[in-house]
Amino acid sequence: MKARNLSVLALLSAVAALAQTGTITGSIVTVSGGNPVPQAPIHAKNTATGASFTTESAANGGYTMTSLPPGAYELSAEFPPLFVPFRQENIQVQAGQTVHVDVHLSDTQLNTLGDGGDDFVKLIAGQPAPTGPAPRMPDGKPDMNGVWLAAIHRPSGDPADPLPWAATLGKQRRENLNISSPGAHCLPTGLASSGVLRPYRFVQTPDLLVIIEELNDPARQIYLDGRSHPEDPNPSFMGHSVGHWEGDTLIVDTVGFTDHGWIAFGSFPQTEKLHITERFRRPDLGHLEREITFDDPTAFKKPWSLKRVSSLAPKGTELLEYICAENNRDVEHLVGK
Numbered sequence: 392m393k394a395r396n397l398s399v400l401a402l403l404s405a406v407a408a409l410a411q412t413g414t415i416t417g418s419i420v421t422v423s424g425g426n427p428v429p430q431a432p433i434h435a436k437n438t439a440t441g442a443s444f445t446t447e448s449a450a451n452g453g454y455t456m457t458s459l460p461p462g463a464y465e466l467s468a469e470f471p472p473l474f475v476p477f478r479q480e481n482i483q484v485q486a487g488q489t490v491h492v493d494v495h496l497s498d499t500q501l502n503t504l505g506d507g508g509d510d511f512v513k514l515i516a517g518q519p520a521p522t523g524p525a526p527r528m529p530d531g532k533p534d535m536n537g538v539w540l541a542a543i544h545r546p547s548g549d550p551a552d553p554l555p556w557a558a559t560l561g562k563q564r565r566e567n568l569n570i571s572s573p574g575a576h577c578l579p580t581g582l583a584s585s586g587v588l589r590p591y592r593f594v595q596t597p598d599l600l601v602i603i604e605e606l607n608d609p610a611r612q613i614y615l616d617g618r619s620h621p622e623d624p625n626p627s628f629m630g631h632s633v634g635h636w637e638g639d640t641l642i643v644d645t646v647g648f649t650d651h652g653w654i655a656f657g658s659f660p661q662t663e664k665l666h667i668t669e670r671f672r673r674p675d676l677g678h679l680e681r682e683i684t685f686d687d688p689t690a691f692k693k694p695w696s697l698k699r700v701s702s703l704a705p706k707g708t709e710l711l712e713y714i715c716a717e718n719n720r721d722v723e724h725l726v727g728k
Contacts, residue, residue, distance in 0.1 A: 411461075411486050411487070412457070412458045412459055412460055412461070412486060412487075413459045413460075413461055413484035413485055413486060413487065413488050413489065413490065414455065414456065414457045414458075414459065414484075414488070414489040414490070415435055415455075415456045415459060415464065415466065415482065415484065415489075415490050415491075415492055416453070416454065416455040416456070416489055416490075416491055416492075417453070417454060417491050417492045417493045417494060418448075418451070418452045418453050418454070418493050418494070419431045419433065419448040419452045419453075419454060419468060419493075419494040419496060420452050420493065420494070420495060420496070421495070421496055421498065421507075421508035421509050421511075421512060422495045422496060422497045422498075422508065423497075423498070423507055423508050423509055424508070424509040426452075426508070426509050426512050427448070427450070427451050427452025427453075427512065428448060428452055428470065428474070428496055428508075428511075428512050428515070429448055429449065429450045429451075429452065429512065429515055429516055430447055430448060430515055431447060431448045431452075431454075431468055431469075431470045431474075431494075431496070432445065432446075432447050432468065432469060432470070433445070433446055433447065433448065433454050433456075433466070433467070433468040433494065434466070434467045434468070435456050435459065435464045435465070435466050435482075436464060436465045436467075437459075437460065437462050437463070437464055438462070438463045438464065438465055438480075438481075439462050439463065440460070440462070442460065444456050444458075444459060450516065459484050460484075461484055461485050461486050462483075462484060463480075463481050463482065463483055463484075464482045464483075464484055465478065465479070465480045465481075465482070466478070466479045466482055466492055466494075467479075468494045468496065470496065473498055473499060473508070473511045473543065474496040474497065474498050474499065474508060474511070475496065475497045475498070475499060477494050477495070477496055479492065479494075496508060498511060499568075499569070511543065514541050514542060514543045514587075514588070515543050517542065517700075517702065518540045518542075518702040519702065520676075520677025520678055520702035520703055521676050521677040521703055522675065522676060522677060523675065523676035523677070524675060524676060525673040525674065525675050525676055526676065528595070528597070530597055532597075532636055532639075533639050533641075533672070533673045534595065534673070535593045535595050535600070535641070535671065535673050535679060536593055536594065536595045537592070537593060537703055537704070538590055538591070538592045538703075538704040538708045538709070538710065539586065539590060539591055539592070539593065539679050539701040539702070539703060539704060540590050540701055540702045540703070540704050541586055541587055541588050541589050541590055541591075541701070542586060542587070542699045542700055542701045542702070543587055543588075543699065550695040550696060550697070551654075551656075551657055551659060551685070551691055551695045552691055552692040552693055552695065553657075553659055553690060553691050553692070554689075554690055554691060554692060556690075557659055557660050557690040557691065560659075560660050561657050561658045561659045561660070564653075564658035565657075565658050569658055572653055572655070572658070573628075573651070573652060573653055574606075574607075574655070574715075577607055577715035577716045577719060578607075578628065578651075579607060579608045579609060579628035579629060579652070580606065580607075580608060580653075580655055581608070581628060581629070581652045581653065581654065581655065581661075582629070582630075582645065582667055582669070582683060583654045583655045583656055583683065583685070583697065584606075584608075584655045585602070585604060585608065585683075586604070586681065586699065586701055587699075588606065589604065589605035589606050589713070590605050590704055590708065590710060591603060591604045591605060591710070592710055593679075596615075597615065598614070598615050598616040599612060599613070599614060599615060599616070600612075600613040600615060600634060600641070600643075601613070603710060605710045605711055605713055606713060606715075607713060607714075607715035608628070608629065609628070609629055611629050611632060612632065613632040613633065613634045613643050614632065614633045614634065615633075615634050615635070617635075618633060619633065620633060620644075620646050620647065621647075624646060624647030625647065626647055626648060626649040626650070626663055627647060627648065627649055628648070628649055628651070628652050629645075630645040630646055630647045630648045630665075630667065631645065631646060631647040632644065632645040639672060639673075640670055640671065640672050641669075641670070641671040641672075642668065642669070642670055643668070643669040643670075643671065644666075644667075644668055645666070645667045645668075645669070646665075646666050646667075647663075648661060648662075648663060648665040648667075649663065650662045650663050654685060656697065659690065659691075660690055661687055661690060662687055662689045662690055664687055664688060664689045664690075665685065665686070665687040665690075666685075666686045666687070667683060667684065667685055667686070668683075668684045668686070669681060669682065669683050669684075670682040670684075676703065677702055677703045678700055678701070678702060678703070679700070679701045679703070680698070680699075680700050681698070681699055681700075681701070682696055682697070682698045683696060683697045683698075684696045685697075
């Protein structure tokens with residue numbers, strides 16, 4: 392009986408604590424179509440105490456932040472590099488009350504029909520995939536051939552730890568709305584953006600893997616024949632890639648990058664010292680896993696990684712021809728701050 396009384400007291404104490412705090416709730420949707428944005432990080436900061444609270448939106452775009460001490464809050468939501476950051480100040484939270492704040496995110500494509508936020512949310516949510524075991528090549532290695540659907544990695548905070556000069560340059564680029572980004576001017580977007588916005592094809596042989604993107608990036612040639620990198624590679628946007636198998640994981644090593652490229656997530660610069668390692672796995676018929684590790688000691692304090700999973704495209708899916716410079720009307724409309 393005593394244990395039961397303690398449980399009741401604990402419940403009453405919890406109810407009393409909730410009555411002394413407030414709640415912020417709402418939905419995160421796109422400006423263009425009102426579609427829910429899942430997995431979007433959202434933060435509330437008490438402007439008097441500096442206390443911060445964090446959650447993320449659910450599959451239906453909804454979010455709820457409870458146990459907030461009364462006071463004025465700044466609410467922010469960011470989903471780089473797809474959406475423009477949202478901020479709303481002076482949200483008054485009172486004890487025992489719920490404040491409803493809906494977040495409308497504008498995308499970095501200026502809400503362009505067919506090329507903006509409503510398409511982004513489909514990629515964030517993931518795509519259906521066939522089931523079954525992963526196929527294998529005649530030599531027993533996993534067969535990664537096929538067309539793979541684009542996939543956007545889930546934001547989990549910025550994994551990069553840039554050096555001061557790189558952090559400053561990245562901040563300046565973001566504040567200027569990235570109007571000088573390579574992709575905006577029909578230059579390659581690089582490995583960080585590979586497979587993010589458009590489908591891509593793997594063409595695999597025992598000695599060579601070719602990756603063809605449906606964006607303006609050049610086709611990549613990954614040599615699997617045991618060769619090494621050239622001693623002095625000619626700097627390029629996509630670099631020079633060689634690969635080898637470790638069990639069922641394909642390890643791809645790439646060097647020889649130009650310093651004109653951007654590491655798109657965070658608008659960070661890269662230098663000719665950039666070294667990228669990719670790990671590809673096909674755990675089953677319908678999925679391709681990719682982990683990309685960036686190591687550039689002249690721009691970042693330590694290596695950092697991104698992870699994403701692509702679904703196998705439906706049978707018969709073909710890549711479209713994409714010529715970025717053809718009828719490009721964006722450049723004249725790009726406006727910075």
